[in-house]
Amino acid sequence: MSNNIFPRWQRWLLLWSALGLALTGMGQMPIFSRYYIAALPGLGWLGNFRITAALHLALAAVFLFVLTAMAVAWLGTRARPRLPLSSGVRAGLLAGVAVTGLLRVLQNGTLPLFGAGTVRYLDWSHLGLAVALGLVAVFWRRPKARVA
Amino acid sequence: MNRRKFLLTLGTAGAALAAPGPAERLWARDAKPSDEPLATLFDLSKCEGCGACVDACHEAHQADYPEPEKPFPKMYPAKVKAEDFSASRDVDDRLTPYNWLYIQSATVKKDGRDLTLNIPRRCMHCTHPPCAELCPWGAAAVENNGTVRIDDTICLGGAKCRAVCPWHIPQRQTGVGLYRKLLPSFAGNGVMYKCDRCFARVAAGGVPACIEACPNNVQTIGPRSAIVAAAHALAQKTGGSIYGETENGGTNTLYVSPVPFATLDAAVAKGPGKPGLGQVADVMGSEANLAKSVLLAPVVGLAAGALRLVGKLGRKGEDDHVE
Numbered sequence: 001m002s003n004n005i006f007p008r009w010q011r012w013l014l015l016w017s018a019l020g021l022a023l024t025g026m027g028q029m030p031i032f033s034r035y036y037i038a039a040l041p042g043l044g045w046l047g048n049f050r051i052t053a054a055l056h057l058a059l060a061a062v063f064l065f066v067l068t069a070m071a072v073a074w075l076g077t078r079a080r081p082r083l084p085l086s087s088g089v090r091a092g093l094l095a096g097v098a099v100t101g102l103l104r105v106l107q108n109g110t111l112p113l114f115g116a117g118t119v120r121y122l123d124w125s126h127l128g129l130a131v132a133l134g135l136v137a138v139f140w141r142r143p144k145a146r147v148a
Numbered sequence: 149m150n151r152r153k154f155l156l157t158l159g160t161a162g163a164a165l166a167a168p169g170p171a172e173r174l175w176a177r178d179a180k181p182s183d184e185p186l187a188t189l190f191d192l193s194k195c196e197g198c199g200a201c202v203d204a205c206h207e208a209h210q211a212d213y214p215e216p217e218k219p220f221p222k223m224y225p226a227k228v229k230a231e232d233f234s235a236s237r238d239v240d241d242r243l244t245p246y247n248w249l250y251i252q253s254a255t256v257k258k259d260g261r262d263l264t265l266n267i268p269r270r271c272m273h274c275t276h277p278p279c280a281e282l283c284p285w286g287a288a289a290v291e292n293n294g295t296v297r298i299d300d301t302i303c304l305g306g307a308k309c310r311a312v313c314p315w316h317i318p319q320r321q322t323g324v325g326l327y328r329k330l331l332p333s334f335a336g337n338g339v340m341y342k343c344d345r346c347f348a349r350v351a352a353g354g355v356p357a358c359i360e361a362c363p364n365n366v367q368t369i370g371p372r373s374a375i376v377a378a379a380h381a382l383a384q385k386t387g388g389s390i391y392g393e394t395e396n397g398g399t400n401t402l403y404v405s406p407v408p409f410a411t412l413d414a415a416v417a418k419g420p421g422k423p424g425l426g427q428v429a430d431v432m433g434s435e436a437n438l439a440k441s442v443l444l445a446p447v448v449g450l451a452a453g454a455l456r457l458v459g460k461l462g463r464k465g466e467d468d469h470v471e
Contacts, residue, residue, distance in 0.1 A: 028282070028284040028308075029284050029306065029308075030306040030307065030308050030311075031335070034225070034228060035225065036225070049282060049308055049311055049312050050312065050431065050434075053282055053435060054434075054435055054438055057435060057438035057439060057441070057442055058438055058441070060442045060445070061438070061441040061442045061444075061445040062445070063445075064442060064445035064446045064449060065445040065446070065448055065449040065452070066449065067446075067449065068445070068446040068447075068449030068450050068453060069449040069450070069452045069453040069456070070453070071449075071453065072449070072450055072452075072453025072454055072456075072457065073453050073456060073457065076453070076454075076457040098446075101442075102442065102443070102446070105439050105442045105443060106443070107281075108276070108281040108432065108439065109436070109439050109443075112290075115289075115292070116289035116290060116291045116292075116297065117289070117299075119286050119289050120285065120286025120287065120289070120299075120302060121286070122286065123283070123284060123285060123286035124285075124286065127284065
C-alpha cells in the first residue's frame, strides 16, 4: 500500500505544508484585510504581505523537500499500487504547482526566464493549478488504492 | 567589473557630466542597446523646481491616464473605498494616477545659511522591485532595460504593490480596468499607476520626457554602472550624498544632494503620494535566504529519498542473506 511506501511523518508534513501554502498563498492577494479575516484576534499577520510571503517560501521549502523525497520513494518501489485517476490528477497538479512556484522563485532571483509580458502566465498558471488542486482535493474523493 | 573597466566607465561618466553641453544620456543615440539596466541620476544642486519635467510628463502620458466609468461599482464590504483622482487631475504636489512625477521641496541649513532643494520624485525603478516580484497577478513586471511597469490592461488595483513598495509610489484609480469585467464588487478596485520611465519613447531610441524637457540637465540616463560611477564622481567632487544606490537593495534612480539625505528626509512633507528620503530596508533581500532554501529543498529531498531507498535495499539484502 502507498501508506507503507511513505512514512507517516512525510504524509503529515506534506498535508500540513500544503494547507499552510494554500493559506499563505491566498494571503498574497489582498483579500484577508478586505474581508475582515485579518481583523480576527490572532490573525492580523494574514494581512501583512511580507509575513505571508516569507511563510509561503518557508513552507514551500518543506513542501518541496517532502514531495521530492516521496517521488523518489515512489519511483524506487517495485510493487507500487496502481494509482486511481483522481490520485494521478492530484500528483500532476502537485507537480505543476511545485514547478511553477520554483520558476517564480528563479524569476525573482538569479534566473529570470520570463519576460515582462509573459511572467503573468507563470503567475496565472501557479494560481490556477493551486485552485484546481484545492477543488480536486475537496470534491474528488479517492477510492482505496489496490495493489497491482 | 574589473579595475580597468571601472576606471573607463568612471572617466566616461565624469567627462559626460563635466561637458558644457547637455549630458542627458551617457550613451550615443545610435549605440547598440546595452544588456545592462538603464538608470538615471538626479543632480539636485541643479534643480530649480521650474516644473518643466512635470509638465512634460503630463504631456507625454495624456493618453495613458485613466478615464474611469462612473458610477463606480458598489463595493463589498462597504469599508472598501473608491480612490478617485479623476476630478483632481491638476494636482501636482503629490503622486496621483494623473501625476507620476512631482517636485518635493526642502529648506535646510547648510553652512549656517538656508538652502532650498527641489527633488523630483517618481518611481525609483528598483533592481529587485517588491511591487513586481510580489504582484500575485503578474501585472507589474521588470522590463529588460530595468524599467518597472504596471500593465493597466490586467492590473486589478489591489494595491499590494503600493503596500510593499518602501516608498508607496503606485497610486490607484477606481472605476477603470479589468476588475470591472470580473467581480467588480468583490475583488479589485481599479488600476495602479506610476512612472514607466517613458518606456515607449526609450524603446524607440529617445529619452524620458522629463529628461528631455529639463532646462538645467538635472537628470542623466545611462547604463547603471556608468550612472553609479557618475554619482560617486559627482558626490566626491561636491562633497555630496547619494540616495538610491543601495536603498531597497539598489534602485535605478540615484540622487546626489549637497546635504545629507537624512536632513532632507526630515525637511520634506511626507504622506500619501509623498514619499520620504529615509533609510529603507531591502524588502526582497530579506527573503533571499528563504528563496535559496526553496531552490535547495528538491535537491535535499532527492538525496533523502535516495538514501532511504538505499537503506531499504540494504536491509532487504540482509534479510535475504539471513534466510
